[in-house]
Amino acid sequence: MVQRTFLMFEAAVLTKFKKIKISKFVAPTNLREDQVLVKISYAGICGSQIMEYLGHRGKDNFLPHAFGHEASGKVIRIGKKVKKVSINDEVILSWIKGKGLDYGGFKLTDDKNCKINFGPISTFSSMAIVSENRVFLKPKKMSKIEAVLYGCATPTGAGIVIKQLNEIKSKHKVCLIGVGGVGLAALLALKLKKPQIYIFEKNKKKNKFLSKFNVNFIPSNKIILYKDYFDFCIETSGSSEMIERAFNLIKKKGKLIFASHPNNKKKIKLNPHDLISGKKIFGSWGGSCKLDYDINKIFNYFNKKNVFSLHGKISIFKLKEINKAFKKVMSGEINRALIKF
Template identity: 40%
Template structure:
């Protein structure tokens, strides 16, 4: 059996759509027919070579999606053939099978991790799939595989933001917008969206931001001081992967307990600078790994919020592409044109 897949053969080059032979399933693996895949900044960083030396070339990509189980390998108990599933890069329950390989028509190998979604059919590890009812829209489910668990998860699990508190989100792409939604659900008093694109700031306001600031056009520190009456933020969330934004996010929180959460990725080798005296004064800075999400416990919670209309996933989706348009999707993501883009498999 064969699949079409977007393959990264060399960093800083376009992905190539190739036909690959699907391997026989090993213990703990699941074959999924992919319906939709999200396009995340992580894949853009991989393609552009910003994560450093890539030792796994050539390889497949994609880490959030939706689809239908076609076959299960030995020992798999979490899902069965015909189940609708959400695919997520965040490890859940079940077998953890870290890698697999596909073969080109000439016999050469294409590597893959525990999950890939830029393809029609994908072999994934059991612990990267979450079974859900088939009543749900396959189009919207991919957002529950990365964007929502990471962004809203930072609000719910990492920062534990409460009613009446203040938070600024630096960078309102898929993860940042999800953090805005999470802060609204937690009834934060001031929810401040910060970005360089006005159309994304408008989307953030529609999703719950109480204030918006253009990073290029306005004085961030002055604006935040005005909003917080010089008290500083209770929380800041950095989701842009920009060094200056990370430093501003930390500097903007209040002394005596303010928390800065870093979710964005800097290019390999790049670092940030903070003044240790600010730590002594009680400012805190932490990173977040997927919003500290436990997929088998947390994704059903987000799914219920979606079912009850409190989590409007469709509002995050700004463009849908075909697999053959994957390079266009990455280019438009890089240009700041997307909230969350989707790849529809046909």
């Protein structure tokens, strides 16, 4: 008989909007047949978790629950029907669904005897129990820190450019609104296509960092002058107002793609005449990427350079500092926040 060691782990639990606590759990000795147990190395905080934290996604029927949707780590256990990864594999975890099994969420009881909800992926934890379809092999030459971005920001941003706007040429004018993780990945992909790039970003610290990319900046008081000017616009700011503004910036046959998730209560208003005149607007779901194939494709597209090193200063936090990390990201004080385990 195979004996299983009891493994304890800590996880961040969203107990209510704007409140996170750290709870302790025992990892199941017998995983569900679709599950993978991963020892987390790094997990990232992105805009989607900020919206979840603030309650801007609407009513949350699963509180209290673990959360987080991008990470890197090593496989330490697998369910009996898991085939795509093996024990000791270095992996990337993502909210984007890939190949493999997924039987949905589950519950665990913490050390205070409280039942906590877990989805198919929850990464703000020292160990994560995830469904097989959220686990992807990490390229050997990719660092564990860089790998976190391939769980969300890099495939979304780069995928918009490579897969959804692959018609972009050097003759085109492209506007990028909002340059967080997704926006910067889009910028890096655009630089390789060499169109005329314009950036609208309100954060002055980010603009100082972005100046080294040799792009054009649009001041807030000048943006109205660019109406119907761009062939393509990529919007990642998370603002309904900015989606509307981005739509006004594209030409009559231009194309807008937005990859942001505004407050659930906010709606967008568009001029119907712009639509019948040929303007197009699309949303992006993970850059239309299939991570089982596209992680390596994008990694090679960036010529195997360390994309994360271009994201400016990286701020590393311990799990117990996660509330502090969220506040610093929301204030715009830091560019990127990672939780290290």
